[in-house]
Amino acid sequence: MSIKESGHHFIAIFGGAVAGAEAASQLAKQGFRIVVFDQSKLPYGKIEDGLPKWHYKLRDKEEAHIDEKLDHENILFVPNTKLGRDIGFEEVLHWGFSAIILATGAWRDRPLPVEGIDSYIGKGLSYQNPFVYWYNHKHEPGYNGPSFYIHDNALIVGGGLASLDVVKIVMMETVQKALKTRGIEENMFSLEHGINKALEKHRLSLPELGLVGCTLCYRRRDIDMPLSPMAANTPELAEKARMVRKKY
Protein backbone atom coordinates (compact mmCIF):
# COMPACT_ATOMS: atom_id res chain seq x y z
CA MET A 1 0.00 0.00 0.00
CA SER A 2 1.44 3.41 -0.92
CA ILE A 3 1.49 6.41 1.44
CA LYS A 4 -1.43 7.94 -0.50
CA GLU A 5 -3.54 4.77 -0.34
CA SER A 6 -3.12 4.51 3.45
CA GLY A 7 -5.63 7.35 4.00
CA HIS A 8 -3.27 9.13 6.41
CA HIS A 9 -1.28 12.28 5.92
CA PHE A 10 2.41 11.46 6.12
CA ILE A 11 4.88 14.26 6.78
CA ALA A 12 8.64 14.06 6.27
CA ILE A 13 10.86 16.08 8.61
CA PHE A 14 14.56 16.43 7.91
CA GLY A 15 16.47 17.11 11.12
CA GLY A 16 15.25 15.63 14.38
CA ALA A 17 16.80 18.01 16.91
CA VAL A 18 15.13 20.85 18.85
CA ALA A 19 13.08 22.21 15.94
CA GLY A 20 12.43 18.91 14.14
CA ALA A 21 11.42 17.05 17.31
CA GLU A 22 9.05 19.86 18.34
CA ALA A 23 7.39 19.93 14.91
CA ALA A 24 7.14 16.11 14.88
CA SER A 25 5.62 16.03 18.37
CA GLN A 26 2.98 18.68 17.66
CA LEU A 27 1.96 17.10 14.35
CA ALA A 28 1.96 13.54 15.74
CA LYS A 29 -0.41 14.60 18.53
CA GLN A 30 -2.77 15.87 15.85
CA GLY A 31 -2.83 12.44 14.19
CA PHE A 32 -0.36 12.98 11.37
CA ARG A 33 2.12 10.20 10.63
CA ILE A 34 5.65 11.54 10.74
CA VAL A 35 8.94 10.26 9.37
CA VAL A 36 11.91 12.10 10.90
CA PHE A 37 15.16 11.72 8.96
CA ASP A 38 18.45 12.79 10.48
CA GLN A 39 21.91 12.70 8.94
CA SER A 40 23.33 11.52 12.26
CA LYS A 41 22.81 8.41 14.30
CA LEU A 42 21.23 10.48 17.08
CA PRO A 43 18.84 13.40 16.63
CA TYR A 44 20.47 15.93 18.94
CA GLY A 45 22.01 18.41 16.49
CA LYS A 46 23.62 21.47 18.05
CA ILE A 47 22.78 20.31 21.56
CA GLU A 48 25.36 17.55 21.08
CA ASP A 49 27.66 19.28 18.60
CA GLY A 50 27.45 23.02 19.33
CA LEU A 51 26.85 23.37 23.05
CA PRO A 52 30.35 23.03 24.56
CA LYS A 53 30.59 19.77 26.46
CA TRP A 54 30.97 21.35 29.92
CA HIS A 55 27.22 22.19 29.70
CA TYR A 56 26.51 18.51 30.35
CA LYS A 57 23.48 19.11 32.58
CA LEU A 58 21.77 21.38 30.05
CA ARG A 59 22.70 18.94 27.26
CA ASP A 60 21.24 15.92 29.09
CA LYS A 61 18.06 17.86 29.89
CA GLU A 62 17.58 19.05 26.30
CA GLU A 63 18.36 15.62 24.85
CA ALA A 64 15.79 14.04 27.19
CA HIS A 65 13.21 16.57 25.88
CA ILE A 66 14.03 15.56 22.29
CA ASP A 67 13.70 11.85 23.20
CA GLU A 68 10.33 12.49 24.85
CA LYS A 69 9.04 14.39 21.83
CA LEU A 70 10.12 11.74 19.32
CA ASP A 71 8.75 8.90 21.45
CA HIS A 72 5.28 8.78 19.90
CA GLU A 73 3.57 5.96 18.04
CA ASN A 74 2.98 8.20 15.02
CA ILE A 75 6.68 9.07 14.67
CA LEU A 76 9.24 6.95 12.85
CA PHE A 77 12.86 8.06 13.29
CA VAL A 78 15.26 7.23 10.44
CA PRO A 79 18.92 7.85 11.41
CA ASN A 80 22.03 8.25 9.22
CA THR A 81 20.05 9.65 6.30
CA LYS A 82 21.18 12.95 4.91
CA LEU A 83 19.02 14.95 2.51
CA GLY A 84 21.23 15.84 -0.45
CA ARG A 85 23.57 12.90 0.12
CA ASP A 86 21.52 9.76 0.77
CA ILE A 87 18.23 11.08 -0.58
CA GLY A 88 17.69 13.78 -3.18
CA PHE A 89 15.02 16.44 -2.60
CA GLU A 90 13.39 15.64 -5.98
CA GLU A 91 13.20 12.01 -4.92
CA VAL A 92 11.37 12.82 -1.67
CA LEU A 93 8.88 14.98 -3.56
CA HIS A 94 7.71 11.83 -5.37
CA TRP A 95 7.30 9.65 -2.28
CA GLY A 96 3.79 10.95 -1.57
CA PHE A 97 4.39 12.96 1.63
CA SER A 98 1.71 15.62 2.23
CA ALA A 99 4.38 18.02 3.49
CA ILE A 100 8.13 18.17 3.90
CA ILE A 101 9.65 20.16 6.75
CA LEU A 102 13.29 21.17 6.74
CA ALA A 103 14.57 21.53 10.31
CA THR A 104 18.22 21.16 9.43
CA GLY A 105 19.52 23.96 11.67
CA ALA A 106 21.94 26.82 11.21
CA TRP A 107 25.07 24.79 10.52
CA ARG A 108 26.70 27.20 8.08
CA ASP A 109 29.04 29.78 9.63
CA ARG A 110 28.75 33.34 8.38
CA PRO A 111 31.85 33.84 6.19
CA LEU A 112 34.33 36.43 7.38
CA PRO A 113 33.81 39.29 4.89
CA VAL A 114 37.41 39.52 3.74
CA GLU A 115 38.16 38.72 0.12
CA GLY A 116 40.11 35.50 -0.33
CA ILE A 117 39.95 34.69 3.40
CA ASP A 118 38.67 31.17 2.89
CA SER A 119 41.98 30.13 1.34
CA TYR A 120 43.30 30.32 4.95
CA ILE A 121 40.85 27.70 6.25
CA GLY A 122 42.95 24.95 7.79
CA LYS A 123 46.02 27.23 7.68
CA GLY A 124 45.24 29.13 10.85
CA LEU A 125 41.66 30.20 10.11
CA SER A 126 38.84 28.14 11.60
CA TYR A 127 35.11 28.67 11.75
CA GLN A 128 33.14 28.10 14.92
CA ASN A 129 30.85 25.19 13.90
CA PRO A 130 33.54 22.60 13.03
CA PHE A 131 35.75 23.91 15.85
CA VAL A 132 33.17 23.29 18.60
CA TYR A 133 32.21 19.99 16.96
CA TRP A 134 35.86 18.91 17.23
CA TYR A 135 36.09 20.08 20.85
CA ASN A 136 32.99 18.10 21.82
CA HIS A 137 33.90 14.88 20.02
CA LYS A 138 37.71 14.70 19.75
CA HIS A 139 38.09 12.29 22.68
CA GLU A 140 35.63 9.75 21.31
CA PRO A 141 37.15 6.45 20.18
CA GLY A 142 37.32 6.30 16.38
CA TYR A 143 36.74 10.06 16.00
CA ASN A 144 37.44 10.98 12.37
CA GLY A 145 35.98 14.48 12.05
CA PRO A 146 37.76 17.82 11.63
CA SER A 147 40.88 18.34 13.67
CA PHE A 148 42.40 21.56 15.06
CA TYR A 149 45.58 22.64 16.80
CA ILE A 150 44.99 25.50 19.22
CA HIS A 151 47.67 28.18 19.30
CA ASP A 152 48.20 30.79 22.00
CA ASN A 153 47.60 34.43 21.02
CA ALA A 154 44.57 33.61 18.83
CA LEU A 155 42.21 36.27 17.46
CA ILE A 156 38.51 35.47 17.82
CA VAL A 157 36.07 37.47 15.74
CA GLY A 158 32.50 38.06 16.87
CA GLY A 159 30.62 39.24 19.92
CA GLY A 160 27.93 36.62 20.53
CA LEU A 161 27.68 33.70 22.92
CA ALA A 162 29.28 31.34 20.39
CA SER A 163 32.42 33.49 20.20
CA LEU A 164 32.63 33.51 24.01
CA ASP A 165 32.42 29.73 23.96
CA VAL A 166 35.34 29.71 21.52
CA VAL A 167 37.33 32.08 23.79
CA LYS A 168 36.72 29.72 26.70
CA ILE A 169 37.75 26.65 24.71
CA VAL A 170 40.93 28.32 23.45
CA MET A 171 41.91 29.56 26.91
CA MET A 172 41.06 26.31 28.67
CA GLU A 173 42.98 24.19 26.16
CA THR A 174 46.10 26.38 26.08
CA VAL A 175 46.22 26.76 29.88
CA GLN A 176 45.56 23.06 30.45
CA LYS A 177 48.41 22.14 28.08
CA ALA A 178 50.82 24.65 29.64
CA LEU A 179 49.99 23.40 33.14
CA LYS A 180 50.54 19.83 32.00
CA THR A 181 54.09 20.63 30.87
CA ARG A 182 54.72 21.57 34.54
CA GLY A 183 53.20 18.32 35.74
CA ILE A 184 49.95 19.97 36.85
CA GLU A 185 46.66 18.32 35.90
CA GLU A 186 43.56 20.52 35.80
CA ASN A 187 40.40 19.22 34.19
CA MET A 188 37.87 20.99 31.97
CA PHE A 189 35.39 21.51 34.81
CA SER A 190 37.81 23.22 37.18
CA LEU A 191 39.13 25.45 34.38
CA GLU A 192 35.58 26.26 33.28
CA HIS A 193 34.87 27.57 36.78
CA GLY A 194 37.60 30.16 36.34
CA ILE A 195 41.01 30.06 34.73
CA ASN A 196 42.30 32.78 37.07
CA LYS A 197 41.08 30.78 40.07
CA ALA A 198 42.89 27.67 38.82
CA LEU A 199 46.07 29.68 38.16
CA GLU A 200 45.92 31.32 41.61
CA LYS A 201 45.66 27.87 43.18
CA HIS A 202 49.03 27.01 41.63
CA ARG A 203 50.44 30.53 42.19
CA LEU A 204 50.95 30.97 38.47
CA SER A 205 49.97 33.55 35.87
CA LEU A 206 49.55 33.45 32.10
CA PRO A 207 52.95 35.15 31.47
CA GLU A 208 54.62 32.69 33.86
CA LEU A 209 53.17 29.89 31.75
CA GLY A 210 54.53 31.61 28.64
CA LEU A 211 51.04 32.45 27.41
CA VAL A 212 49.64 35.68 26.00
CA GLY A 213 45.97 34.64 25.93
CA CYS A 214 43.53 35.31 23.13
CA THR A 215 41.94 38.52 21.85
CA LEU A 216 38.23 38.92 21.12
CA CYS A 217 37.56 41.32 18.30
CA TYR A 218 34.06 42.79 17.95
CA ARG A 219 32.82 45.51 15.60
CA ARG A 220 30.86 47.43 18.27
CA ARG A 221 31.36 48.35 21.95
CA ASP A 222 31.56 45.65 24.65
CA ILE A 223 28.18 46.69 26.06
CA ASP A 224 26.62 46.16 22.60
CA MET A 225 27.64 42.50 22.47
CA PRO A 226 24.55 40.34 21.83
CA LEU A 227 25.12 38.23 24.92
CA SER A 228 22.08 38.76 27.07
CA PRO A 229 19.19 36.42 26.26
CA MET A 230 16.73 38.74 28.03
CA ALA A 231 14.26 40.90 26.08
CA ALA A 232 15.32 44.55 26.31
CA ASN A 233 12.10 46.25 25.30
CA THR A 234 11.88 48.75 28.18
CA PRO A 235 14.57 51.26 29.22
CA GLU A 236 15.02 49.39 32.55
CA LEU A 237 15.47 46.01 30.83
CA ALA A 238 17.77 47.56 28.22
CA GLU A 239 19.97 48.89 31.04
CA LYS A 240 19.92 45.50 32.78
CA ALA A 241 20.91 43.77 29.50
CA ARG A 242 23.78 46.26 29.08
CA MET A 243 25.02 45.41 32.58
CA VAL A 244 24.94 41.66 31.79
CA ARG A 245 27.03 42.35 28.67
CA LYS A 246 29.48 44.47 30.64
CA LYS A 247 29.89 41.71 33.21
CA TYR A 248 30.92 39.23 30.49
Ligand SMILES: Cc1cc2nc3c(=O)[nH]c(=O)nc-3n(C[C@H](O)[C@H](O)[C@H](O)COP(=O)(O)OP(=O)(O)OC[C@H]3O[C@@H](n4cnc5c(N)ncnc54)[C@H](O)[C@@H]3O)c2cc1C
Ligand atom coordinates in the same frame (compact mmCIF):
# COMPACT_ATOMS: atom_id res chain seq x y z
C1 LIG B 1 28.01 27.30 20.25
C2 LIG B 1 26.54 27.25 20.58
C3 LIG B 1 26.14 27.44 21.89
C4 LIG B 1 24.79 27.40 22.21
N1 LIG B 1 24.45 27.59 23.51
C5 LIG B 1 23.14 27.48 23.86
C6 LIG B 1 22.75 27.58 25.24
O1 LIG B 1 23.58 27.78 26.13
N2 LIG B 1 21.42 27.47 25.55
C7 LIG B 1 20.47 27.23 24.57
O2 LIG B 1 19.29 27.13 24.87
N3 LIG B 1 20.84 27.16 23.28
C8 LIG B 1 22.12 27.25 22.91
N4 LIG B 1 22.48 27.16 21.60
C9 LIG B 1 21.43 27.11 20.60
C10 LIG B 1 20.77 25.75 20.43
O3 LIG B 1 21.74 24.74 20.51
C11 LIG B 1 20.12 25.78 19.06
O4 LIG B 1 19.30 26.89 18.95
C12 LIG B 1 19.24 24.56 18.79
O5 LIG B 1 19.90 23.38 19.11
C13 LIG B 1 18.87 24.59 17.30
O6 LIG B 1 18.02 23.50 17.02
P1 LIG B 1 17.62 23.12 15.55
O7 LIG B 1 16.78 21.89 15.64
O8 LIG B 1 17.05 24.29 14.82
O9 LIG B 1 18.97 22.83 14.77
P2 LIG B 1 20.16 21.81 15.05
O10 LIG B 1 20.37 21.60 16.49
O11 LIG B 1 21.31 22.30 14.24
O12 LIG B 1 19.63 20.46 14.43
C14 LIG B 1 19.54 20.23 13.05
C15 LIG B 1 19.42 18.72 12.85
O13 LIG B 1 19.29 18.50 11.46
C16 LIG B 1 20.17 17.46 11.08
N5 LIG B 1 20.51 17.72 9.69
C17 LIG B 1 21.21 18.78 9.20
N6 LIG B 1 21.29 18.71 7.85
C18 LIG B 1 20.62 17.58 7.51
C19 LIG B 1 20.33 16.96 6.26
N7 LIG B 1 20.76 17.49 5.09
N8 LIG B 1 19.61 15.80 6.24
C20 LIG B 1 19.19 15.24 7.41
N9 LIG B 1 19.42 15.79 8.61
C21 LIG B 1 20.11 16.94 8.66
C22 LIG B 1 21.35 17.55 12.04
O14 LIG B 1 22.03 16.32 12.15
C23 LIG B 1 20.65 17.95 13.33
O15 LIG B 1 20.26 16.85 14.10
C24 LIG B 1 23.82 27.17 21.22
C25 LIG B 1 24.22 26.96 19.90
C26 LIG B 1 25.56 27.00 19.58
C27 LIG B 1 25.98 26.79 18.15
